[in-house]
Amino acid sequence: MTRQITDTPPPTGSTTDWLADRALRGLINVVLKLPYETRVPMMGSALRRAIGPLTGYRQRAEDNIALIYPDMGPYDRRAMAEACCDNFGRTIIENYSWQDFGKRLSETAPTGPGLAALAQASADKRPVIFVTAHFGNHEAPRQVLTRMGYEIGGLYRPMQNSYFNAHYAATMTSWGGPVFAQGRRGTMGFTRHLKSGGMGTLLFDVSAKGIALPFLGQPAHTSTSAADIALRLNAVIIPYFGIRQPDGLSFAVEVEAPIAHTTAPDMMLAITQRLEAQIARNPHQWFWVHRRWKARKNASSV
Template identity: 25%
Template structure:
């Protein structure tokens, strides 16, 4: 798998950008009919329940949400090329806020979501001089895991797995930013139930918990891709977790705040969020 992905990456890097864009969209469109009907219905139902749109629009958003993975995958495969010309692919709004937050030398937490090309998001921060630790989930296939982490490192990120909490705190103490994706459903034994799209939703508390424990600021980070393939990375903050006697209330309040920020971005760019993820699975359990 590793050698196969490296070979495909080499081919994608040889393509002109316009051809790579076409290839990405074609790949997503061709694979959409292969998505199980059960997963399509899940996405459709979640979109209807969250956004209250018509059936036709819900189906369009569901399809677009999946098809975008084609261009996203091709962009990851083209990291060796993109890393040399990152300014042609990503512009960052609010970078100075993040730089100011890191100037204290204590590090920070970046709370992000599965919206836009979140893999490229970490690379854009790293290429802009932000010392970023990307927190990753280990892939089942060892070759695929080796490939994606090699490419994440190539574009400037330091990668640690979700189990590497001690390493995260150690790196943050050295002034690094810890990037956490916080919009997926944790297990029913983890997380905290708060409001998301007007529904009780189990949400991970890692960003708020880490920031409170280390007394560092939190920044939100959302990404949007326009029709020309240019990404806008929007940074906001700094935000501080409360330090009252009620630690759980402090963490709950910040997690709710961050979740609402993610919701606002999704409402603005609904086609770019990962609607095929079973976001309310643990609530049903």
């Protein structure tokens, strides 16, 4: 049975949004008919060669890469932006193919110092907040840990194109724990889920109202929700990442050591630094297509 996402309004938007959704939905429906080992690289290629350039994703990625790596030459920037779009496309179709994706991950064993803390929190019925980012495939760790017997929900930020969001978001509710749309009521539902000793995932690496933290050397506005909730509920907060392997289909799942409870800004800075370390090792796997460094008014800084 498919779970429902909490507080998702009916899709609305411009004609352009509707047409873009129809085009992408049609492509996804065609690609889903192909064998898994074919559809994943094909969707990556479609984002890299056609959809990325047409939608402006590739150019936005190049602009962000230039901001962070000003000494990188145009050829290398283009190559990284294309690799980013390829990973983006693969991630989309993997998450639509959640059953096949799960099978592909069936022999993937998670590693990392956070596994012991996770087992202890589960035994103590203590809430757990997993924090991750749009890196590799952020659903790979949830898939692997769910297979191990953990029920993991989530708090997610709806996409700007609500037509596409209406069906893409459903991929998160087909398995695992309850998923809540970001917003006042969604956050309250997510918090109630955690209060009962539940587990949930939160992606923190998008521009949001909050505080300006240094990220890859530039100020980036960051929500403190993950740290705020962890401090309020005495929840264990554990970063985890799904890192795409060289074959383009397999993943390493790293469950990192918990973030120490200090202050919300310091905790979010520590979480950000964990992501920076992952990006340093595999810079093309982060979603450079996001407007991560866009300006916001009246934001405090650290």
